Amino acid sequence: MTTVRDPSLDLLHSVLNAVTLGAVVLDHDRRVVLWNDWMSEHAQIPQQQALGADFLALFPALRGSRVDAAIDQALRHHFPSLLSQSLNKAPFPLYANAAAARLDDRLQQAVAVTPVDVANAPRHCLIQINDVSIAVGREKLLREQTLVLRSQTFADGLTGIANRRHFDVAIEREHRRARRHGTPLSLLMIDIDHFKAYNDHHGHQKGDQCLIQVAAALSGMLRRSADLMARYGGEEFAMILPDTDTAQATQMAEAIRARAEALAIAHAHGGNSGVVTVSIGVATRSVASAVNIDTLIGAADRALYRAKKNGRNRVEVQTPG
C-alpha cells in the first residue's frame, strides 16, 4: 500500500525546523511528540532521543518547578502560562554551544506553555522557548549606566563615599537578599571619638580633612563589590557587610579600629592615645535572629553606644532582637 503524503505537512515540518525558537509538543501523558531542530541544537538532545521520551525524564530538574505547573495548567485546565526571564531566569538547560554547556552558561529564556487541541486525542501542550539573552544583556547595560548616573546623587559631597540615601537603598537590597538566600548580614556603626572636641580645637577645615582621611582609609579596606561604607551622619559611618557572620564582622571591625588608629591623626583631646580613634558597634542579622532593618540598625547603634561608654577606641557586639 502506498500513502500519499500531504505536501503541506512537509512544508510545516520545514518551517518548524527553521524557526529560531524552541518548540516542543507534549501529549496528554507528557510524552514528547514534537521536538524541533532548535531544541536539538540548544538542548543538545537529538530528535530521535527526545521523541517519545517522558518530559521529566528529559529534564528531571524541572520536576515540581513552575514549568511543571504550567504544563499541568495547559493539559488539565486549558490555561496558557507565560514564564518571564526576569522571574524564572533560565529554567531549561539550553546552551548557545558546547563550550557554554560545559560552563553551564545557559541561554536566558522566555517561555510560553499553551494548550493545543488535537482531533481524536486528549489535549496536548506546546512549549515555546525564546532566547532573550541579547535583551537581558542590553537591559543589564542600561541599568549599569543608570546606576553610574545615579551614583552621583548617591555620593556624600564631602567624603565622596556613599551618602545616607545610598545606604538606605543598599541596606534594603541586602536585607532582601539575605532573607531570600538565608545568608547572614552584618552592619557596623563607626563613630569618630571626641570629634566635637577635635573640631573645636583644630577648626572645621581640619575637621573636614579628618573626615575625608578616615572615610578614604576605611572604605579602602572593603574588597567585595557588595560591601558598602556610607557616611551615616556627621562623624558617623555605617558599613554594610553582606554574607558576613558575627565573628567575621567583629574581626573586620577590629581591623578597622586598628587602621583608624594607625592613621595617627594628631588629636590633642583624643583621650589617652593622642590620636584620632573610632568606636565601632557590630550587629548581625542571621537566620537564627532574622530581624528587620530597623532592629538591626538599633542593635548596631546600641553596640556603638556601649563601645563609647566602655572607654572608646573599641569594638562591641550586640545581638539584635
Next chain:
Amino acid sequence: MVELSELENDALIEIFNIGVGQAAASMSALVSEEVRMSVPSISFISRADAARLLGSRLAAEAEAPDRICGVSQHYEGAFDTDAILMFPEDKSLELVRLMVGETVSLQELTDMEQEAMCEIGNIILNACIGTLANVFEQELRGSLPEYHVGTSDEILGVSGSEPDSVVLMLHIDFALDKHQILGYVAFVLDISALHDLKEQINRYIARAMGQA
C-alpha cells in the same frame, strides 16, 4: 445595575480569595519570599463607570495620574470574559521591582519587566478563573496574557467590548515585605456572559447548600 444577593456576593468573594491565595503561593515560590494577596471586596458596575472609578481612584494614589498598566487575558467556555489585572503605572513598577528584587528602577517598565508583569498577571488571572471553573465544574480556556499601558478607558476597552458591557471588579490587596499595593482585576462581561455567570453562581450555591 446588577444586584447580587448577600449570599452570591459572599460566595464570589470566597471563591476569588481561594484563587488569589493560590496565586500568592505560586508567587511566593517564585521569589522565595512570602507574598500575600486578598480580595476584600467585589462589585458589578458598567464599563463606563468602571473606567471613571479606576481613573479617579488610581489617580488619587498615583503621582502621575491617568497612566494605568494592564495585563489582559481572554477566557471563554462556561462564560466569556476579558480578564484584566490593573495597577497605576508607578505601582506596577514597584510591584515588578519587589518581585524581581531589582533596586535600580528606570522611568518605565523595560521589555523584560513588562514580561514579568505579564507573568504576574497570568498567575493571578489563571488562578481566579481556574478557581471559578473549578467550583462551577466547568471548563474555560484562556489566551496568553498581553501587556497594555494607557488610560483606564483604553485598558478596559482593549478587547473592543461595548461601553455598555458590565464589569465585575475585584479589589486586590497585594503585600510583599512591608509593602502594600492595591490593584484591581476587572472581568468584562457582555449581557449573555453576565447571565451565564449568574447562573453558574446560583448552581454552585444550590450545590453547596444541598451538601450542607
